[in-house]
Amino acid sequence: MKALALFSGGLDSVLAMKLIIDQGIEVIAINVNTGFGATTSRDEHMKFMCEQIGAKLEILDLRDEYLDEVLFDPKYGYGKNFNPCIDCHGFMFRYTADLLKKYDAAFMISGEVVGQRPMSQxxxxxxxxxxxxEHDDLIVRPLCAKLLAPTKPEREGWINREKLLDISGRSRSRQLQLAKEIGLKDFEPPAGGCLLTEEKFSDRLRDFTKYTTMDKNDIDTLKAGRHLRLPDGAKLIIGRDKDDNEKLKNTTSDKYLRARVLDASGPFCLFDKTATISDKQLATNIIITYARTQKDKLYTVDFTDYQLQGQKFDSKDQLQQYFI
Ligand code: SF4
Known part of the structure; x- marks a missing residue:
């Protein structure tokens, strides 16, 4: 008997898998990459978690499907920010169910806990x-199964319901106790790092979709740098540090030109290809302001397709009005 687990990388999904593995069932952890997870890769962390409990890991890249099917038109709406949690969970289960045949698995599990999260739980x-x-009778939530109606795997005796738990609410104490009992190391809180639950990232996303349509290549550019919207609608992204600069350099989005000051050191930037003359000049002066430059001196910014000259602003405070 095998089961597929919806695996976020967080503690609750690890414990849910462990409860099922302890019943002699092989578990394959399925991590769905929606594109909106943490800004740094968690692959190594997820592998380590799975190794500790003896589960296999598969990462499913569903970024295109997530944009097409969930993010912009969720049937059950959004949580506090841009997070369509109910539709998101349903989507993850639906695609995980498509793998049941591939792995010859009989049912699915997740680490959800009744009452733990305001929207989806x-x-x-x-x-x-x-x-x-679309597979409602095949979803088991081992951490709170005793508080829910018995599912097919429990009714059929594939798993022993008595060995499942009845955790509810926001307290983490029972999960932390269980983690201690099994000697789990370096675990994270549940669903750590979904950017759609963050206010600032949600503002960026809302702003982005007001001006253009989104594809998966745009997701990474939203995660890095300072984001500015200029008066005629052009978008400017300025790297904040080496890490941001690298991420912006590696973008596969075709909406931007790469920009950098030629005669001084400064951040790597991305700038809207469709900008007006007036936004181009403003962007030039802003990029110069964020470089190591002096006042009252002319500098050149290279925008890949063209170059413009400009000067540093007296103060970065003047630019606050453009920040998203
Ligand atoms: S927190 Fe993010 S990943 Fe988790 S269900 Fe909500 S939208 Fe999906």
């Missing part, structure tokens, strides 16, 4: 998630 929301998944 209320009892009624869990039922909505099950409906969206």
């Amino acid at each position: 209320r009892k009624d929301a869990m039922i909505q998630v099950q409906k969206l998944s």
Whole structure:
């Protein structure tokens, strides 16, 4: 008997898998990459978590499908920010269910806990998630299964319901106790790092979609640098540090020109290809302001397709109005 687990990398999904593995069932951890996870790769962390409990790991890249099917038109709406959690969970289960045959697995599990999260982990929301998944009788939540109606794997005796748990609410104490009992190292809180739950990132995303349509190559540019919207609508992104500069350099988005001051050291920038003359000049002066430059001196900014000269602003405070 095998099961597929929806695996976020967080503690709750690790514990849920462990409860099932302890019943002699092989578990394959499926991590869905929506594109909006943490800004740094968590692959190594996820591998380490799976190794500790004896689960296999598969990462599913569903960035295109997530943009097409979930992010902009969620049936059950958004949480506090741009997070469509109910639809997102249903989506993850639906695509994970497509792998049941490939792995010859009989059912799915997740680390959800009743009442732990305001949007997706209320009892009624869990039922909505099950409906969206199109496999509602095959989803087991081992950490709170005793508080929910028995599912097919429990009724059929594939797993022993008595060995599942009845955790509810926001307290983490039972999970932390369980982690201690099994000697789990370096674990993270549940669903750590989903950028869609963050206010600032959600503002960037809202702004972005006001001006253009999004594809998966745009996701990484939203995660790095300072983002500015200029008066005629052009977007300017300025790297804040070496890490940002690298990420911006590596973008595969075709919406931007690469920009940098030629005669001074400064950040790597991306600038809208469709900018007006007036936004181009403003961007030039802003990029010069963020470089190691002096006042009252002319500098040249190279925008790949053209070069412009400009001067540093007296103060960065003058630029605050453009920040998203
Ligand atoms: S927190 Fe993010 S990844 Fe988790 S369910 Fe919500 S939208 Fe999806």
